Amino acid sequence: MANLHSAIELFPTPDHDHHSCAASILEAAERICAERRVRLTEKRRQVLEIIAKSHTAAGAYEILEKMAGPKGRPAPVIVYRALDFLMAQGFVHRLASLNAFIACANPQSDHGSQFLICRDCRAVMEFSNPTLGKAIHEGAQAASFSVDATMVEVSGLCAACARAQHE
Amino acid sequence: MANLHSAIELFPTPDHDHHSCAASILEAAERICAERRVRLTEKRRQVLEIIAKSHTAAGAYEILEKMAGPKGRPAPVIVYRALDFLMAQGFVHRLASLNAFIACANPQSDHGSQFLICRDCRAVMEFSNPTLGKAIHEGAQAASFSVDATMVEVSGLCAACARAQHE
DNA sequence: GCAACAATTGTTATTGTATAACATTTTATG
DNA sequence: CATAAAATGTTATACAATAACAATTGTTGC
Secondary structure (H helix, E strand, O other): OEOHHHHHHHOOOOOOOHHHHHHHHHHHHHHHHHHHOOOOOHHHHHHHHHHHHOOEOEOHHHHHHHHOEOOEOOOHHHHHHHHHHHHHOOOEEEEOOOOEEEEOOOOOOOOOEEEEEEOOOOEEEEEOOHHHHHHHHHHHHHOOOEEEEEEEEEEEEOHHHHHHHOO | OEOHHHHHHHOOOOOOOHHHHHHHHHHHHHHHHHHHOOOOOHHHHHHHHHHHHOOEOEOHHHHHHHHOEOOEOOOHHHHHHHHHHHHHOOOEEEEOOOOEEEEOOOOOOOOOEEEEEEOOOOEEEEEOOHHHHHHHHHHHHHOOOEEEEEEEEEEEEOHHHHHHHOO
């Protein structure tokens, strides 16, 4: 998760080392699950790994395809149950505007979900702007509305794709 | 659309006169369509009316049910095409987190979509907080991200439902 | 009016997203 | 090791959205 000032450096570029971030995500998940005494079972681990390794948001059926073994792919409910667990633990976020899922870059801290989503390359940057969070909570409070969850999804063009379009 | 300071008054209460807001929404839509020289055809009008009369966000198939005549309900594509038109004209917003649709309270002004959604009664309040919009744009700019559309959907409990739960 | 074209609607089929209900297996606990 | 809880397997279905093409309706210029 990036704060806004370093955002420009942190938007995932096509060539960054995604394998190592996937590894650290899995490691962190294992540690946190041990702490919380919940089980990161094989299926759950498998789903998290697929999502973490993906450069872009992954749809549930895309994940299913990648889970396919010699006997074909598992039933959809398998992946949805794993996703439910992973989301409950904060390891994965759901992007409502894409019906897709991405690994959380910072699963420790409980935070609102705020995303920049490139419509071209589908890269996703999670960010956390305190001003934004505060504005939402103030707005809710003014309406006597008690907030459970906030969804902020901004779609547009990432810098790399914008450059590519101008060529 | 409410600004934040008057939000508390404007969150739709269970007993407000929704019929009259539906009427004024339809009237406005007719006027705007005439101005723009686009056609508010029977199907489109019908879909808008159903959405406008609904106290809560309406799913596409819920709308279909309400469109059903003696010959059964129309094909899904009918309602989706009407929704495409109504969204293009700014009369209806889509709530990504619910896969549902609500009438826009202020179709004139072009604005980002910001919603408070009660998880209990499914009432929806559209609001517009300039601070929030600004924070999003600043964040995007810091990431050299050019924004097409922003979605802010806050789910929680509205004041009425919160009161009801404490009883 | 009417030919030509554009916009809208109708029809059928299909793809994608997600959950329900219930059976079976695996894991934790006394 | 018996039992309960958690997780997975299986089958079926509901809900969401679009594709492809045909038929109809509306608009425009002649």
